[in-house]
Amino acid sequence: MAMRMLRNQEDAEDALQETFLQVYRGLRGFEGRSTFSTWLFRLATNVCLMKIRQKGTEPAQLLPLEEYLPQHEEGVHPQIQEWPEKPEEVLLNKESREKMLEALGKLPADYRAVFILRDVEGFSNAEAGEALGISVAAVKSRLHRARLTLRGMLAGYFQRKEI
């Protein structure tokens, strides 16, 4: 998760160490109100977000989502091409994986964190909200925008690609 959030091995390793130090120090205070993994990811996410803010490398908060959506005009539907049929072949391709990581890194950190917790780590909306300290409605809204933006950022690449 830290690598996906920070995209830098050194920063990710620092975040890992800081997270586990916080786990060690906070373990006695852990009351079991959430699952251990939600608590662990909450700490890890906060450490990563803090690092991103400290470095000042966070992309703009507002996603220019409209740029990544099909532009509908009255009576005219934009052309949308099929993507490759076999996801597993895409994942074996180093260039594709780098494109995916690059796109993820362009999301604002708050959106990236929601997407990683929900769609990569498999948290529910409620668990992701708990880990990030935001409402379920906010999780859903950020997740929707993150997904559409990632699809839009990758569309140009995958539509051209023939596998």
Add this chain to the structure above:
Amino acid sequence: MKCKDMLDKLSEYLDGDLDPKLCQELERHMEDCNPCLVFVNSLKKTITLYKYASSEPLPKEVHLRLHDYLKKKCRD
């Protein structure tokens, strides 16, 4: 349902959280609108690709450095 209205509902649709009536409307729309069907499929693939993109396993030396770091910090 118009194409633009569909976009707002897609995440709920893919997560199975959409009201059944709206779900039917959306599916009827896709039967008649191939570009929307292609769009939904590509959104689904985006999610699948990230879900199954395996992360690199933690290198052994990172494990060792984490162990040393915690040992030192917890002694302090």
